[in-house]
Amino acid sequence: MGGDKRLRGEGQVRAQIEAALLAQRGSLIGWVPVCLGVGVGTYFGLGSEPDTFVMVSLCCAGLAAMVSARLVPTAFAPLLIAVALALAGVCAAKYRVTSVEAPILNFRYYGPIEGRVINIDRSASDAVRLTLDRVVLARMAPERTPARVRVSLHGTQPLAGFTPGDVLILTGHLSPPAGPAEPGGFDFQRHAWFLQLGAVGYTRTPVLRLDVPDALDLGMRLFAMRMAISSAVQEAMPGEPGAFAAAIMTGDRSGIGQGTLTDLRTANLAHLLAISGLHMGLLTGFIFAVVRYGLALIPGVALRWPTKKIAAICALCVGAFYLALSGGSVSTERAYIMVAVMFVAILLGRRALTLRAVAMAAIIVLLWQPEALVGPGFQMSFAATTALVVVFGALRRFDLSGLPRWTRPILSVVLSSFVAGLATAPFAAAHFNQIAHYGLIANVLSVPLMGALVMPAAVLAVCLAPFGLWGVGLWLMEVGLRWILFVAAAVSSRDGALGHVWAPDWYVLPLLSLGLLWIVLVTGRGRLGGVILVAAAGVFWHQTERADLLVADSGSLIGLQGADGRILSKASGNGFVAGIWLENDGGPVPQAQAAGRTGLHIEGRVTEATLGGWRVLQVAGKTALAELAGCAGADVLISNQVDAGIRPCVVYDLARLRNTGALSLNVAPNGDLLIDTAHAVAGQRPWNMRQGDLPAPIRLSLAQRKRAADATLLTQNQTDQ
Template identity: 80%
Template sequence: MRARIQDALLAQRGRFIGWVPVCLAIGIGTYFSLRVEPDLVVMASLAVFAAALLIVSRVVPTAFAPLFVALALVIAGGGIAKLRVTTAEAPILTFRYYGAIEGRIVNIERSASDAVRLMLDRVVLERMAPDRTPRHVRVSVHGAQPIATFTPGDVIILTGHLSPPAGPAEPGGFDFQRHAWFMELGAVGYTRTPVLRLLAADNTTLAARLFALRMAVSRAVQAAIPGEAGAFAAAIMTGDRSGMGQETLRDLRTSNLAHLLAISGLHMGLLTGFIFAVVRYGLALIPGVALRWPTKKIAAIGALAVGAFYLALSGGSVSTERAYIMVAVMLVAVLLGRRALTLRAVAMAAIIVLLWQPDALIGPGFQMSFAATTALVVAFGALRRFDLRGLPRWSRAVLSVILSSFIAGVATAPFAAAHFNQIAHYGLIANVLSVPLMGVLVMPAAVLAVCLAPFGLWWIGLGLMDIGLRWILLVAATVSAQDGALGHVVAPDWYVLPLLSFGLLAWVLIAGRGRLIGLAIVILAAGLWHQTTRATLLVADSGSLMGLSGAEGRVLSKPTGNGFVAGIWLENDGAPVEQAQAAARAGLVIDGRVTRADLGGWQVLQVSGKTALAALRGCDGADVVISNQIDATARPCVVYDLARLRNTGALALDVAPNGDLLIETAHQITGQRPWNSWQGPWPAPVRLAHDHQKRAAEATLTGDLEMR
């Protein structure tokens, strides 16, 4: 048996580089899944253990050495994530604030609801010490205000509401608190009062000049190309999506063409690839240069330089930085005389990104980018074994485009479904009709427009862009209008996507019949996803909204208010509808501002407002009372008032097979981590026994339940 294992490991030689980012990712993912923050003693002990593993790997038989190195890499991944968390530490607002806010604008963007949002640094809050003031705050601006006149670098003053970053909308959901931690975002809020400029931006800095150039290009493009096509052109050239209409954005998402809007790997690859080809073949036309100069390496350097400028002009978002790293690794491979499109190059890019930004691992951008790139490299590497020279040249190009769209779509589909709960059924058709045009017309025309701009002739390139982008928008609108264009799926449990990812990577990286292990893991993950069940009752952390799962779908306790949370619940159920429609379903008993839910005989009461809470006598027959106010009254039941919900976060209630009522909290799932430590101690789990006498005895012993 030992000999067989040794032979199997030796057969994998040459593929171990692909497992390096996988092992780092396992360590990073394990760290982020912990419910208790490891201290420095634990991390130091693990570092010593990792060093010992590396020493042992030098003395064991060669075949087994990679196993010890792999375990050391897993530990290293956890250490990298811990370092990133520590270096990103910044003050977090721990209460609701209303008052004067001063800060310098560092970014202007739009939310999903089309509201203008200002990201501020150098924040000053009224009566708050500098060491407690958040490093960054984000303020949504409501009402008609001249935000277009502001630029990053302006120091502004306003009066607004701020609160700590919100936790998950439901236990186990997307953790915005963790996301905000790595943005050093300590508070979010809004204002309805005028935003005033206190000091104008210092336009002498490089960042200010780049932003001014970015906005100037965006305005000029939108002036030259009217309508949504101009907004689309500005978005892919400068990253400014403020001109895009909500209907157009919905069409692009429904048709699976939204990736054409974000400056990511596709745009960076098309741009640098076009520049590489133009420079290389342009130099090849000059015999003296082509014979004496390394034209391929010169083209790679030119593509790197243009890509860096594009990165700076587009605002340098995280996805664009990641795309540039991936392209840069491949172009550096060209400079070193290596093949650019290999799994080794993809692995090197993944290693760099994970070392530089380990938190990117848990985001959809990283997962979908590397899933598509890995799948394309593997698929086209396999196609090299087939002789396609007998096919006409034009048919090979068409086949390549169709296969690229199909492979990338299939590779990213499970990740898009897990993160966004939707599947674009006609996405392949839309991409086949649109992506080639983006590569052969839109991006080259953008480069042409920039080159002709100094001569006042950039309208030639913009005119060509207009043609291509109008076609893409037409395809998006036509596809999204079809019946059944968009399907919805239930959000999987937290372990499904890591298991699925590992299975797919094992199938790609393992040589021989051993790859069947990966296929078995993928099938297991798919089965677990299919068996996913949703919580019977969900409660928002504000205490103002409940959602009960019923025969028609989830029924909500009110038709308006807490719309963001309501939308997430319905999307995760795989059945998104309008909040008012979900509130009109049967299942909850609503009497004014009091809502009652029945969970297998357990009664849950949700009370909104001070008046309704004051009128409540005891628990009114309920086992659990939810309130959006602070309740100082002693009640003979479990009470989750606003003060307690600030500690627990959102709730999920289910009835166990034996009849007990299980109450799971968001804070309980995320654990006690640096990004939510302001919420207080980690809440203990709550389980109400179906035997009332036993339940009363447990209530006496469990002070955390606060039952009287």
């Protein structure tokens, strides 16, 4: 009897599980990009690169899961397909990494640099940057030369004379792409890998034109056209409005000043600069509406031709040209894929704005550019689009005919801005450590004008350009852009316009994303699971603790976490790293202000930090290091010089820091000192050129305070160096 009851109970549980799974079949397409994303994210989170045998095994396992899905009950088949899709995501990411492989500079280079101009933009310090391909470096074999390098130009440079495709020669400094500024931080090396950017640097000497090619390929002709249009727009519309107009028309943002960028970011209007979903949607939507309603005015055409499909084809073609003209950045490519899916749905007689269309666009992006998953652009654009589709889809069930007609567009703009802002806020906070408190107001005052005036005026300017009348369109654009810039300046100047948050642990954002997707895709009471995941992500984010002490990979800067924020060891120098630390702490104050806080003992070129009884010395310069007797009683010694001696403490000199990358030091609850390294967290991957064993984290216990007698510690210190 007991056995029969147990079997009946198990059968009931199985039946309930099957019923719950079958109830979700209507939204299974939405889980396809989620499963692919799990595989892609897993690949990028690995601590070492999977070899060929592992990848072949994963592919075989994925095929086996797909075959097995046909042999199990219908309700359980999606679970096996989900496993196969996750493994497919791993394989897609691995293939992408292999397909873009290019040489990376593995030393610091100074000398002549030759290359062809393929991009012009500006750095964070407002310096003009040139991206060069067909690179030639002195005494370097072609197979070891980076495919592309990026050089910032300092000093007086003859920029006006350069055109896309020019072969330039200059004398400059190059170095490999830098690793994370702190363990677990943004990995620029991985970002540069997918751009095939093998070296970055700067020059202070004049850049000279070596050759002007007689013929350009299609890509360079488009680049030349883009820069010519940008130059003409800025000439016809001087100042920041002209630079803004050039950015949204061609993707060239090199003319925009840092002050304007800061205002736009503070007001949460920086997305208006990037040619992304908003611009592509506004442009193609405007073309679709003009063509469709224009054809509807011709009775013979409207009655006999499929005007809606013709308009969709025209919008697709215009969008493709806009994509090519703007340089084909990742955000623009992603935006075009999304609108292309929408217009293809129209061609097939399907509803355009659905979760199915969003899922199809995400699938295409993840298979084509898997690395987009870990970037803020992918996460924010799909979060906003998904939220808008869900909310406006839900509103269809309500009768809003009682509202005055004139209020509907206003409510639509306010609601869309609110929903998109709310959906993207956690991702913007996690990636950029800031929250624009007045972003909704700024978007409500700016986005409608962008769609109703600026983008249509841009189309009008292009249409009138062959007749020499594009000034009419540009004047209308300038009116709208000046208003947007005014709103950005007014909002950003208000007290409390920008709030700051600290960077979450690595697992918080995936957990939050999965929870939000769970709420959207799961039907019935199962949505409660998504709410629990979102709440857990919020708790974990709140409990995230920043490192007690951070050390730059140059050994020249340390930052101690104090009661009032991070205390820096110097007021200038290593400014980029210092800025990242302070932003990730949620307190981006000027470096000089952070250096003025009390908590570090600085005497000459020696800085002392105390962490729970552990002493850390940072020594700058050869003279100070040579004058130091032993470790001067410190447990850890940091130096920006190479130290050839053996000292009775853990030493991180310049040579060892090049192997470990940036450091984080934390005191454990039991009093142990934990030292982690950026390279250990990043793992042994193709983009960071790690060879041999990774530098292991160190744990110093209180029993190791007598360093001179600790032969094991000294041995490890010598081995790592």
